[in-house]
Amino acid sequence: xxxxxxxxxxxxxxxxxxxxxxxxxxxxxxxxxxxxxxxxxxxxxxxxxxxxxxxxxxxxxxxxxxxxxxxxxxxxxxxxxxxxxxxxxxxxxxxxxxxxxxxxxxxxxxxxxxxxxxxxxxxxxxxxxxxxxxxxxxxxxxxxxxxxxxxxxxxxxxxxxxxxxxxxxxxxxxxxxxxxxxxxxxxxxxxxxxxxxxxxxxxxxxxxxxxxxxxxxxxxxxxxxxxxxxxxxxxxxxxxxxxxxxxxxxxxxxxxxxxxxxxxxxxxxxxxxxxxxxxxxxxxxxxxxxxxxxxxxxxxxxxxxxxxxxxxxxxxxxxxxxxxxxxxxxxxxxxxxxxxxxxxxxxxxxxxxxxxxxxxxxxxxxxxxxxxxxxxxxxxxxxxxxxxxxxxxxxxxxxxxxxxxxxxxxxxxxxxxxxxxxxxxxxxxxxxxxxxxxxxxxxxxxxxxxxxxxxxxxxxxxxxxxxxxxxxxxxxxxxxxxxxxxxxxxxxxxxxxxxxxxxxxxxxxxxxxxxxxxxxxxxxxxxxxxxxxxxxxxxxxxxxxxxxxxxxxxxxxxxxxxxxxxxxxxxxx
Amino acid sequence: xxxxxxxxxxxxxxxxxxxxxxxxxxxxxxxxxxxxxxxxxxxxxxxxxxxxxxxxxxxxxxxxxxxxxxxxxxxxxxxxxxxxxxxxxxxxxxxxxxxxxxxxxxxxxxxxxxxxxxxxxxxxxxxxxxxxxxxxxxxxxxxxxxxxxxxxxxxxxxxx
Amino acid sequence: xxxxxxxxxxxxxxxxxxxxxxxxxxxxxxxxxxxxxxxx
Ligand code: HEM
Ligand SMILES: [Cu+2]
Ligand SMILES: [Cu+2]
Numbered sequence: 171x172x173x174x175x176x177x178x179x180x181x182x183x184x185x186x187x188x189x190x191x192x193x194x195x196x197x198x199x200x201x202x203x204x205x206x207x208x209x210x211x212x213x214x215x216x217x218x219x220x221x222x223x224x225x226x227x228x229x230x231x232x233x234x235x236x237x238x239x240x241x242x243x244x245x246x247x248x249x250x251x252x253x254x255x256x257x258x259x260x261x262x263x264x265x266x267x268x269x270x271x272x273x274x275x276x277x278x279x280x281x282x283x284x285x286x287x288x289x290x291x292x293x294x295x296x297x298x299x300x301x302x303x304x305x306x307x308x309x310x311x312x313x314x315x316x317x318x319x320x321x322x323x324x325x326x327x328x329x330x331x332x333x334x335x336x337x338x339x340x341x342x343x344x345x346x347x348x349x350x351x352x353x354x355x356x357x358x359x360x361x362x363x364x365x366x367x368x369x370x371x372x373x374x375x376x377x378x379x380x381x382x383x384x385x386x387x388x389x390x391x392x393x394x395x396x397x398x399x400x401x402x403x404x405x406x407x408x409x410x411x412x413x414x415x416x417x418x419x420x421x422x423x424x425x426x427x428x429x430x431x432x433x434x435x436x437x438x439x440x441x442x443x444x445x446x447x448x449x450x451x452x453x454x455x456x457x458x459x460x461x462x463x464x465x466x467x468x469x470x471x472x473x474x475x476x477x478x479x480x481x482x483x484x485x486x487x488x489x490x491x492x493x494x495x496x497x498x499x500x501x502x503x504x505x506x507x508x509x510x511x512x513x514x515x516x517x518x519x520x521x522x523x524x525x526x527x528x529x530x531x532x533x534x535x536x537x538x539x540x541x542x543x544x545x546x547x548x549x550x551x552x553x554x555x556x557x558x559x560x561x562x563x564x565x566x567x568x569x570x571x572x573x574x575x576x577x578x579x580x581x582x583x584x585x586x587x588x589x590x591x592x593x594x595x596x597x598x599x600x601x602x603x604x605x606x607x608x609x610x611x612x613x614x615x616x617x618x619x620x621x622x623x624x625x626x627x628x629x630x631x632x633x634x635x636x637x638x639x640x641x642x643x644x645x646x647x648x649x650x651x652x653x654x655x656x657x658x659x660x661x662x663x664x665x666x667x668x669x670x671x672x673x674x675x676x677x678x679x680x681x682x683x684x685x686x687x688x689x690x691x692x693x694x695x696x697x698x699x700x701x702x703x704x705x706x707x708x709x710x711x712x713x714x715x716x717x718x719x720x721x722x723x724x725x726x727x728x729x730x731x732x733x734x735x736x737x738x739x740x741x742x743x
Numbered sequence: 744x745x746x747x748x749x750x751x752x753x754x755x756x757x758x759x760x761x762x763x764x765x766x767x768x769x770x771x772x773x774x775x776x777x778x779x780x781x782x783x784x785x786x787x788x789x790x791x792x793x794x795x796x797x798x799x800x801x802x803x804x805x806x807x808x809x810x811x812x813x814x815x816x817x818x819x820x821x822x823x824x825x826x827x828x829x830x831x832x833x834x835x836x837x838x839x840x841x842x843x844x845x846x847x848x849x850x851x852x853x854x855x856x857x858x859x860x861x862x863x864x865x866x867x868x869x870x871x872x873x874x875x876x877x878x879x880x881x882x883x884x885x886x887x888x889x890x891x892x893x894x895x896x897x898x899x900x901x902x903x
Numbered sequence: 904x905x906x907x908x909x910x911x912x913x914x915x916x917x918x919x920x921x922x923x924x925x926x927x928x929x930x931x932x933x934x935x936x937x938x939x940x941x942x943x
Binding site: 246248316320322323405406409448468469470471472473474475476479480483484487490491494495498502548552553554555556557558560561562629630631632633634635636637638640641643644645646698732733734735736737740742743 | 749754771772784789853860892
């Protein structure tokens with residue numbers, strides 16, 4: 171017993187030294203470099219424009235679907251829905267994430283080099299140009315194909331080219347970020363790299379591997395086809411390539427929220443990171459299991475064997491495990507801190523947390539909402555049970571909990587320190603209070619809209635559908651009251667967006683000048699040293715590629731070798 | 744890596760639940776044959792009207808098969824042929840459907856019949872319709888302007 | 904990697920909360936599974 175204790179404390183001292191060194195480094199780099207701040211803010215501005223326009227589209231959708239409102243000037247519902255999906259699902263997320271990640275790397279690994287910074291700018295302008303091209307085609311009604319652009323509906327080639335540029339731009343900018351981390355590793359041989367930068371690299375690696383599928387779809391199938399160079403495309407192949415990207419896409423949205431939960435929120439509440447090693451482990455698991463699972467979006471599709479679908483369902487359940495780890499780590503961080511502040515009893519520590527601090531409260535609501543979101547996700551992925559909800563409005567309810575609340579609220583909460591940090595201002599008391607009100611409005615609005623969507627979905631209401639009475643069918647009339655509830659919730663959400671943008675504008679241009687902290691928590695002083703294997707990306711890339719090959723090579727071979735006559739393009743809007 | 748005692752309990756519970764979910768769905772699938780629609784037959788989507796069984800859409804009684812009826816449906820923008828399917832309650836029915844143009848959905852609201860129809864592929868699903876009622880069939884994959892107007896009806900009736 | 908200066912008892916609240924979360928997931932799944940079995 172005493173022997174063991176002695177060993178432990180000796181080990182603890184060693185670890186203390188190592189961790190101490192790292193954390194001093196972290197503190198040296200308190201401020202994001204000014205030039206890097208500029209790039210980060212450029213990304214965030216684009217994201218906010220997308221939020222305003224996409225949110226307006228969302229409001230129009232819920233109003234149309236209530237049956238009480240018709241779009242003026244010949245605007246089509248599906249055109250509006252394409253705007254909403256592209257701007258919020260693809261543009262808001264990607265641009266905000268890159269803004270945050272560039273700041274995060276600069277803060278934790280150090281200022282970008284001139285070359286890295288240039289790459290980030292090139293990436294930014296490539297993505298922005300692509301966004302403008304795609305948006306122009308949507309506005310001209312040449313691309314009302316929704317953000318998943320399923321063939322054989324055929325958009326204008328400029329739309330596809332625009333999306334390609336967004337992806338290519340993201341590769342360039344992502345490389346700029348990753349290079350900074352590699353430089354840190356070179357300069358600090360043998361040391362554990364900064365956790366936040368490591369997480370950014372994980373996310374970018376996953377994104378890069380995942381986008382290979384969708385890039386192949388667009389470059390080799392849709393672009394030549396929309397240009398008239400080839401007459402027909404293989405529909406099932408295009409969908410399978412798309413979805414090999416689609417699930418990793420949702421984790422690409424989620425991981426930055428996890429970064430904030432793991433690394434920033436503990437600091438905001440004055441606590442420590444529960445476990446550096448476990449945080450890294452869960453990110454590695456996301457990297458490994460986010461890509462080879464796309465078939466769970468195609469469970470009800472013909473042409474793919476049930477056994478291969480089931481294999482990917484198993485892999486999908488694997489990707490739940492890091493979220494289980496995360497739930498424990500986060501609660502534990504809160505409990506340890508609450509107890510240090512004097513919280514007693516089983517739950518007394520909850521009272522000690524800084525509920526009045528928007529930087530904690532807002533992402534915390536995001537975490538809570540992720541619980542029903544995750545539960546619904548497990549149902550969706552449960553093989554034949556997918557028939558219950560596939561393409562019903564339940565699915566829309568599901569991802570408005572996960573991405574449009576858990577992720578988006580976390581991003582909002584991050585803006586309350588990130589934006590003033592980058593613009594050299596401070597978060598005022600008044601803005602802090604508004605931020606808290608904003609989050610409550612959001613959660614109430616989303617609670618109403620999303621619950622109504624879940625229930626209506628179980629009653630069979632389809633997603634991606636304008637208002638319809640379906641020939642007077644009884645069941646369809648039961649959906650209408652839920653659609654009215656969605657309109658009420660959606661209107662609250664829109665108010666929430668305006669409120670947030672008001673705070674954002676204040677923080678950019680009007681808040682008092684000063685220094686706002688970019689909070690980065692340190693590892694608990696007596697934590698074990700992180701196993702070096704977790705940073706061995708060569709190993710993880712090999713395993714990732716192997717998993718992707720196992721999960722996809724046979725189904726894709728099968729799809730190609732059994733392919734029917736391909737499809738010509740249709741423009742049915 | 745050292746895990747806290749409670750974290751081990753929690754992981755055991757969480758991972759255990761996932762395994763149970765997988766076992767239940769797996770046994771339902773591989774033992775009871777309850778797979779989601781995954782048929783692999785293909786077709787020339789431009790000639791659907793000429794190819795059996797789609798040259799004769801509707802409900803047909805069949806003999807000597809594992810099911811009693813075949814409900815054959817052709818989807819195209821923006822309707823289903825036939826507009827009404829009528830089957831007797833308790834019958835085992837195989838739904839066979841395909842698309843003549845873009846991707847459509849085939850969802851019988853309030854049931855587990857929910858499959859994608861893709862040009863070039865034949866979608867199939869076998870089930871025993873064990874509750875009387877009128878079930879709305881909706882297209883649940885965006886297919887163009889008329890998407891929300893694309894529907895038909897499954898009538899499960901008392902045998903005459 | 905736990906905090907070794909805290910005894911296991913210190914994470915009781917965490918444990919109850921995550922288990923509640925786990926039970927919630929299982930219940931949601933069970934209800935949906937019941938609905939699936941009930942429908943044809
Ligand atoms: C004012 C706030 C919002 C409202 C009222 C709203 C409303 C809606 C509605 C009603 C739909 C489904 C329409 C249909 O299936 O016919 C939808 C779809 C969608 N929403 Fe939202 N939403 C809002 C915010 C967001 C946010 C913040 C995000 C993402 C971060 C988001 C992402 C999406 C996506 C990706 C779709 C799917 C589009 C598709 O199926 O093609 N929404 N939204
Ligand atoms: Cu997915
Ligand atoms: Cu449709």
